[in-house]
Amino acid sequence: MNSSIFNSKTHIARFLLTACLAGILFFLMDRGLFFLLREAAYDFYSSGNVGKDWYGKTEVVKKNYFNTLIMGTSRTKEGIHPVYIFEKLGYRAYNAASPGRYPQFNYLFYQQFKKRNGVPKVVILGIDYFLFSKDSNRRQLLELKGDRQSTPRRIDYQEARNPNSRFLSSISLLYRTKPLLDQYFADAVDALAVKFEGKGNKNVLPAGISKYTGLYGSVPNHKAPPPPHWPKSPYTPFPGKEGEFFKKLLDQLRRDRVKVFLVGIPDYIKVFETNHQHRKLVEDIERLASQYMNVRYFNYNTPDAFELDNPHLFVDGDYGKRISHLSVFGSKMLTLKLCNDIQKLFRQERERRL
Amino acid sequence: MFFNSVTFLYFFLLVGVVYYATPHRFRWVPLLVGSYVFYGFFDVRYLIYLALPTILVFLLAQALDRTKGQVIRKWVFMGGIVASIGLLFWFKYLNLFRETFGNLFVEGGLKPLQMILPIGISFYSFKLVSYLADVYLERLPAERHMGYFALYVSFFPQLLAGPIDRAISFIPELKKRVELDWDRVGSGVQLIIWGLFKKIVIADRMALFVDQVFRDPAHYTGINLLFGVYFYTVQIYCDFSGYSDIAIGLARILGFKSMDNFKFPYFSRSLTQFWNRWHISLSTWLRDYLFLPISYSILRWTKKETFLNVKIEKWAYAGGMSVTMFLGGLWHGASWTFVGWGLIHGFYLVFAHFSKRFRKRWARKLGIKKRLRLYAFWQGLVTFHLVSFAWIFFRAPTFTAAVEYIRNINVGLSGSGMVHLLYTLLFMAVFAILEIALFNRGRIRFVKRMPALARLAAIVLFVCLTIIFSVDSSNEFIYFQF
Numbered sequence: 001m002n003s004s005i006f007n008s009k010t011h012i013a014r015f016l017l018t019a020c021l022a023g024i025l026f027f028l029m030d031r032g033l034f035f036l037l038r039e040a041a042y043d044f045y046s047s048g049n050v051g052k053d054w055y056g057k058t059e060v061v062k063k064n065y066f067n068t069l070i071m072g073t074s075r076t077k078e079g080i081h082p083v084y085i086f087e088k089l090g091y092r093a094y095n096a097a098s099p100g101r102y103p104q105f106n107y108l109f110y111q112q113f114k115k116r117n118g119v120p121k122v123v124i125l126g127i128d129y130f131l132f133s134k135d136s137n138r139r140q141l142l143e144l145k146g147d148r149q150s151t152p153r154r155i156d157y158q159e160a161r162n163p164n165s166r167f168l169s170s171i172s173l174l175y176r177t178k179p180l181l182d183q184y185f186a187d188a189v190d191a192l193a194v195k196f197e198g199k200g201n202k203n204v205l206p207a208g209i210s211k212y213t214g215l216y217g218s219v220p221n222h223k224a225p226p227p228p229h230w231p232k233s234p235y236t237p238f239p240g241k242e243g244e245f246f247k248k249l250l251d252q253l254r255r256d257r258v259k260v261f262l263v264g265i266p267d268y269i270k271v272f273e274t275n276h277q278h279r280k281l282v283e284d285i286e287r288l289a290s291q292y293m294n295v296r297y298f299n300y301n302t303p304d305a306f307e308l309d310n311p312h313l314f315v316d317g318d319y320g321k322r323i324s325h326l327s328v329f330g331s332k333m334l335t336l337k338l339c340n341d342i343q344k345l346f347r348q349e350r351e352r353r354l
Numbered sequence: 355m356f357f358n359s360v361t362f363l364y365f366f367l368l369v370g371v372v373y374y375a376t377p378h379r380f381r382w383v384p385l386l387v388g389s390y391v392f393y394g395f396f397d398v399r400y401l402i403y404l405a406l407p408t409i410l411v412f413l414l415a416q417a418l419d420r421t422k423g424q425v426i427r428k429w430v431f432m433g434g435i436v437a438s439i440g441l442l443f444w445f446k447y448l449n450l451f452r453e454t455f456g457n458l459f460v461e462g463g464l465k466p467l468q469m470i471l472p473i474g475i476s477f478y479s480f481k482l483v484s485y486l487a488d489v490y491l492e493r494l495p496a497e498r499h500m501g502y503f504a505l506y507v508s509f510f511p512q513l514l515a516g517p518i519d520r521a522i523s524f525i526p527e528l529k530k531r532v533e534l535d536w537d538r539v540g541s542g543v544q545l546i547i548w549g550l551f552k553k554i555v556i557a558d559r560m561a562l563f564v565d566q567v568f569r570d571p572a573h574y575t576g577i578n579l580l581f582g583v584y585f586y587t588v589q590i591y592c593d594f595s596g597y598s599d600i601a602i603g604l605a606r607i608l609g610f611k612s613m614d615n616f617k618f619p620y621f622s623r624s625l626t627q628f629w630n631r632w633h634i635s636l637s638t639w640l641r642d643y644l645f646l647p648i649s650y651s652i653l654r655w656t657k658k659e660t661f662l663n664v665k666i667e668k669w670a671y672a673g674g675m676s677v678t679m680f681l682g683g684l685w686h687g688a689s690w691t692f693v694g695w696g697l698i699h700g701f702y703l704v705f706a707h708f709s710k711r712f713r714k715r716w717a718r719k720l721g722i723k724k725r726l727r728l729y730a731f732w733q734g735l736v737t738f739h740l741v742s743f744a745w746i747f748f749r750a751p752t753f754t755a756a757v758e759y760i761r762n763i764n765v766g767l768s769g770s771g772m773v774h775l776l777y778t779l780l781f782m783a784v785f786a787i788l789e790i791a792l793f794n795r796g797r798i799r800f801v802k803r804m805p806a807l808a809r810l811a812a813i814v815l816f817v818c819l820t821i822i823f824s825v826d827s828s829n830e831f832i833y834f835q836f
Contacts, residue, residue, distance in 0.1 A: 011536055014536065015536045018536075018540075018810065021807070021810060022810060022813075022814055025810065025811050025814040026814050026817065026818070029811075029814055029815055029818045030818055030821075033818050033819075033822065037822070164360065164826070165360040167360065168360060172821060174818060174821045174822055175821050178821065178822075178824075178826060179826070181822060182826060189773060189774060189777050192773045193771075193773040193774065196772070196773055197771075197772060197773060
């Protein structure tokens with residue numbers, strides 16, 4: 001190589017030393033500033049300063065943020081309202097229930113939730129009549145196994161990617177997470193604008209509330225008389241198709257010392273009469289629950305515990321149909337009942353300990 | 355491949371390594387090849403519009419050098435000017451004049467021609483013109499080496515938006531023997547970082563606010579429009595001076611001294627001072643190749659000593675300045691709003707020239723000059739506002755839009771948009787503090803006394819903060835449009 005390139009060994013040494021020092025300083029400052037900003041973003045998003053329009057961003061939180069996990073099918077998704085759990089119990093609940101999510105999915109989902117959010121204090125599992133008669137949705141299972149199902153997203157440098165440059169993303173955390181940090185600054189300024197200018201959506205949710213859609217309306221044709229005959233739905237007893245995963249999940253939750261509430265989600269009366277073998281479901285669940293000290297079963301799917309015949313508490317359901325869903329009002333009633341029962345339970349446990 | 359892209363970083367590293375690895379005699383080769391590759395990256399067709407006038411002017415300059423006859427020399431010179439300016443006119447101004455002509459004289463107007471505008475043509479055309487003029491006026495001999503001349507015209511740090519360095523100073527720079535000097539490289543890197551900060555943190559941040567208010571001024575209250583002007587004032591300065599800093603920094607890393615293009619223009623106390631500090635390479639070009647020749651021509655043609663009781667020198671100044679600023683405004687873009695902006699500055703400068711004695715007399719009478727600091731501050735404030743006012747015409751899409759914008763400006767506060775305004779103002783304030791610190795850096799002793807490690811840490815912190823607060827946008831440098 002041409003000797004004109006290098007002035008002297010001293011200069012080269014000085015250059016290398018400066019470059020190394022700059023590299024070390026950059027590494028430290030880049031990481032330090034990133035972690036500071038991330039904590040600031042966590043505090044901002046979890047402080048309740050975000051409005052209803054920012055659903056997605058309330059999930060961008062730190063580890064162990066959600067202390068309650070709700071799992072189940074669409075009946076649980078619409079049936080249990082995280083806002084009331086927060087208001088009554090102060091628990092930050094993540095509602096992961098969705099159509100097609102049966103015990104196998106829930107068991108796998110719980111593993112991922114643990115990894116990303118940390119072990120919750122409480123798990124609420126929705127109990128359906130057809131719990132052991134169906135398979136979890138294949139596509140959702142594949143996505144979960146491929147780690148593409150949405151669990152609470154966090155500002156996590158391991159997951160963030162800046163599409164502009166892979167090279168710079170690999171050396172700088174600030175650069176890699178720039179889109180997330182930009183979003184945080186923009187949201188913070190918008191929140192200030194809402195606070196001082198009164199613009200924007202004022203329907204601020206309490207802190208830590210995850211997505212809840214809510215269904216409006218009431219059961220159609222609820223006044224129609226019952227038909228002379230309609231197909232009754234048999235119950236598939238435990239273990240059925242995915243019962244083993246249900247047991248595995250309960251075992252895991254016991255090991256993790258999580259309080260588990262199995263909640264019988266109410267059916268509209270016409271569906272309740274269609275699903276005529278409730279007693280067997282209740283027996284199965286009670287038997288399973290009795291094997292675990294940390295598990296309690298609250299069954300609201302009875303006319304004594306819930307107004308199954310009130311059409312305004314449901315949005316669907318008819319004779320011959322196996323499924324019905326609670327409306328926003330039904331969900332509120334169910335969730336408040338559940339919270340009351342949980343509070344009563346905790347009070348009794350405290351008194352027993354004393 | 356703009357300067358603020360990662361692709362340019364890779365490109366420059368490659369060119370830099372090859373450059374320093376090449377023996378001195380042939381170093382112009384990787385730089386010339388790199389410059390053409392850089393330019394061709396935008397559009398391969400641009401290379402023809404760069405190469406052809408370069409070759410033509412090179413040959414014409416050789417002819418000028420060899421020819422003794424004044425008439426022939428004049429024709430050769432005029433031919434070169436026509437070719438260089440003609441190319442610029444064709445690509446940049448033809449549609450403007452066609453449209454104006456069509457609007458005035460042709461029913462239905464004239465359809466604009468579909469043509470590309472080679473990026474940077476305004477800058478390298480001026481380089482060619484200044485070189486040819488200097489050779490014609492025998493200020494410098496024609497360059498014999500085609501490679502160095504082509505490199506002078508196409509030098510990639512300066513190609514897209516200047517500085518418009520003069521051949522008389524820059525070609526010798528290109529030829530001098532350069533050794534790798536790490537201090538110089540470090541200084542160049544610092545300048546590049548500062549330039550990037552000005553562009554991607556300050557200018558692009560201001561642009562977010564400015565674009566909104568200028569797009570739909572009727573939607574905003576007076577104070578938003580007022581600050582829209584201030585923010586644009588800062589935006590255009592940071593955008594352009596940021597680019598210049600990067601260009602000068604790149605040249606410095608390669609061992610070349612490029613002319614300063616900005617010297618804290620917003621601290622000027624008069625419009626004359628402003629134009630001595632703003633886009634210096636262009637303003638000196640306009641002064642040397644337009645203003646002075648025009649003014650001297652007016653003086654030569656006029657036999658009288660006064661006209662309307664005013665000295666002919668003042669009329670020469672006024673005439674020269676008006677034409678210069680008219681053309682200076684037009685150079686910035688093919689739109690009459692740019693001409694309007696230029697003429698406003700022309701008016702300012704002519705008025706200032708004509709009223710100089712009057713203003714001095716009144717300043718003495720009022721005793722203003724006794725309070726020097728206050729007077730200096732007042733001068734600076736007035737100059738800043740005059741410049742900002744003119745920028746409205748520079749930024750607005752049409753005259754009507756500019757007038758409408760001005761009409762709606764007031765200091766009326768409203769609840770709407772204030773938080774975003776204050777957020778943007780925060781960046782402007784931070785920048786102002788840094789600029790003032792830089793302006794007074796000779797007096798800030800603690801910076802000089804800072805240990806090397808602390809200085810390095812400050813630079814690294816600055817880089818991290820630039821990453822955090824940079825605006826992720828596709829805003830290209832404003833002066834690329836010219």
